[in-house]
Amino acid sequence: MEKTVVILGGELAAEGRAILEEAGVGVVSTPPYIDRQAVIEAMNRHKPDAVIVRLLADILGRKEMEAGGRLRHIAKHGVGTNDIDIESAARLGIPVSVTTGSNGHSVAEHALGLMMALVKDFSRQDTLIRDGVWDKNQYQGRELRGQHLGLVGFGFIGQTLGTMALALGMRVSAFDPHTPDSAFRDGIRRESDLDRLLSQADIVSLHCPLTPDTRNLIDARRIALMKPGAFLVNTARGVVVDEAALVEALKSGHLAGAGLDSFALEPPDRDNPLFKLTNTIVTPHVAGVTIDAKRAMAVMAAQNVLTTLRGQQLAERFLAR
Known part of the structure; x- marks a missing residue:
């Protein structure tokens, strides 16, 4: 599968990254808490088919989603989507997934x-x-x-x-x-x-x-x-x-x-x-990122990405509304 996934805002747990790489997906990660301009630059540089959202300084909005021109899926590393413009994603036809129950x-x-x-x-x-x-x-x-x-x-x-x-x-x-x-x-x-x-x-x-x-x-x-x-x-x-x-x-x-x-x-x-x-x-917003939860979220986010990139339908419980 010749696809690219960018992890926005920090690295993915090794188990999640391995799922993507074993499927032939190229994986790129950015530093945590990057701002809007840095996101746009990363999108334009790597032209990802999907992104996994971890820690951002700004909301992932329409301009960021359109940068690169190939985005087909947004996967949240967690369940809170307040850092993603869900309405813009819907208008662009880009599904947004969450890792329901993982943490x-x-x-x-x-x-x-x-x-x-x-x-x-x-x-x-x-x-x-x-x-x-x-x-x-x-x-x-x-x-x-x-x-x-x-x-x-x-x-x-x-x-x-x-x-x-x-x-x-x-x-x-x-x-x-x-x-x-x-x-x-x-x-x-x-x-x-x-x-x-x-x-x-x-x-x-x-x-x-x-x-x-x-x-x-x-x-x-x-x-x-x-x-x-x-x-x-x-x-x-x-x-x-x-x-x-x-x-x-x-x-x-x-x-x-x-x-x-x-x-x-x-x-x-x-x-x-x-x-x-x-x-x-x-505590620094770490309740949901124990070692165990990070592993579960990374695996679930990676699986959600692969499901979409393979043209398959995600279960309703994994889709943000």
Whole structure:
């Protein structure tokens, strides 16, 4: 198969690259977080039949898609397509695929890890002991058992985290107008009103996609609705949360803490005020890129590309809408 695939924004796991190369596909990768002009230059230089999108500084738009003149498929290395202009791709007749289910367990585990670290006071205790302070009276850890977890978004990741939380003895409710009633089982309660869920939960964990409706979904008004002393965990997209409002709530003590894996600007500015607060735990948008998840995403993205380049139809669950 004399085709070319460009990986935009970083290298592909070896297992995924091998699938393409064994099929006779030429594979080229670019550095992460390249800007729009660098994407256009790469497209014009290599004239790819397909691209795999990893980490971009800008949205992959129509001009980038048309550069090179041969693009037949866009594969997202993950499930979030906020960095791809889906409407332009549709108008150009270029299918966009996602790696559905490939990293869901990793994200759910990461969210649980952030919850555990916040509630158990790990970060502050680590700092104290490294500063030479051995004072058990300063420990503010609590149990997760008995606490109310509110999930905003109840797709595969939310459902997986909900099951984990139930096993720890937590009470779980979820808000998601798009998930069927059949998904709410094993004691997980469906909440039809987001404001009510926020006002009742001890921990709120975000698992919704970025859409026009979810941008700044957790704004100042909704943060104010949250229980005093509650925790917020975000392993979704950074702009789902109003960061300025979150900073104020953390500074004032209205929220006890936040565990954040994504930010409004990525990479974020070094002087982001969230990084200066002692009641935040931050990670660099890595929830879905464990070694295991990267391998699974790379393999699935490569398979999606080959399916399309061979003229075959992708299953609906792999197509972005």
